[in-house]
Amino acid sequence: MRQAAVIGAGTMGNGIAHVFAQQGASVTLIDVSQSALDRARVTIQANLDRQAKKGTIAADAPGQILGRIQTATSLDGAAAAQIVVEAATENPTLKFSIFETLDRICAADAILASNTSSISITEIAARTKRPAQVIGMHFMNPVPVMQLVEVIRGHATSDATTQTVLEMCRELGKTPVEVQDYPGFVANRILMPMINEAIYTVMEGVATPEAVDTVMKLGMAHPMGPLALADFIGLDVCLAILEVMHKGLGDPKYRACPLLRRMVAAGYLGRKSGRGFYQYGG
Numbered sequence: 001m002r003q004a005a006v007i008g009a010g011t012m013g014n015g016i017a018h019v020f021a022q023q024g025a026s027v028t029l030i031d032v033s034q035s036a037l038d039r040a041r042v043t044i045q046a047n048l049d050r051q052a053k054k055g056t057i058a059a060d061a062p063g064q065i066l067g068r069i070q071t072a073t074s075l076d077g078a079a080a081a082q083i084v085v086e087a088a089t090e091n092p093t094l095k096f097s098i099f100e101t102l103d104r105i106c107a108a109d110a111i112l113a114s115n116t117s118s119i120s121i122t123e124i125a126a127r128t129k130r131p132a133q134v135i136g137m138h139f140m141n142p143v144p145v146m147q148l149v150e151v152i153r154g155h156a157t158s159d160a161t162t163q164t165v166l167e168m169c170r171e172l173g174k175t176p177v178e179v180q181d182y183p184g185f186v187a188n189r190i191l192m193p194m195i196n197e198a199i200y201t202v203m204e205g206v207a208t209p210e211a212v213d214t215v216m217k218l219g220m221a222h223p224m225g226p227l228a229l230a231d232f233i234g235l236d237v238c239l240a241i242l243e244v245m246h247k248g249l250g251d252p253k254y255r256a257c258p259l260l261r262r263m264v265a266a267g268y269l270g271r272k273s274g275r276g277f278y279q280y281g282g
Helices: 011-022 034-054 061-067 092-105 121-125 159-171 187-203 209-220 226-233 235-249 258-265
Strands: 003-007 026-030 069-072 083-086 111-114 134-139 148-153 175-180
Touching: 003 011, 011 026, 011 034, 011 061, 011 069, 011 134, 034 061, 034 069, 061 069, 083 092, 092 111, 092 121, 111 159, 121 134, 134 159, 148 159, 159 175, 187 209, 187 226, 187 235, 187 258, 209 226, 226 235, 235 258
Parallel strands: 003 026, 003 083, 026 069, 083 111, 111 134, 148 175
Antiparallel strands: 134 148
């Protein structure tokens, strides 16, 4: 874990780069957008400063950790990495293209991982000549805080790759859980139907979003209600994951609620657009 690369400088990518660098790895954070890379560095700096103020890292640690992160706008920046974690947009065509390129430029023994929340690791691996070394590392948001990493084995992922990545997650201070490559894996296969059912409950007039979330928080001890959580994840992301599960499993119980489709079509995507089931200022 001396040299890592992270593809994608969004919310997940900058968090993954943060935790690798915090544990001593040299990290290359890669994105086609220089402005996205600049924003990522600002975000990482702010999160590190917050950790220092809380006393979870030393006062002089933020500068040292940020110093281990370099940026690049080309995938060539991943050529020397021992582990590459792809955290690009949840788009199969884009991910397939990235892995085809990484397979060509990375060292023969490098492990290629995807932070995908629902796209098949087996399908991604099939675009490479090293399917035994392709695996899923599904971090949770916010990455520096959340403990879980779903480690997803594709059909051809080797035992050696799996054990290496499980140990790597532990070195990052995370708790890895090994799961098999089926649509939605574990987290989203359970979470998304709950969110979808909550949306149906609103669409059918059973209760308001506030009422649904209050029931789940106070009655089921959830820290965040399912509709507030959907807004946090992004309603477009929730819809995309449900569609992957509906197509991959062929079961109508994963059919996305029409209200969810309508809200996404209207641009009500949750926090990132300023409005979803709730309104957000600023």
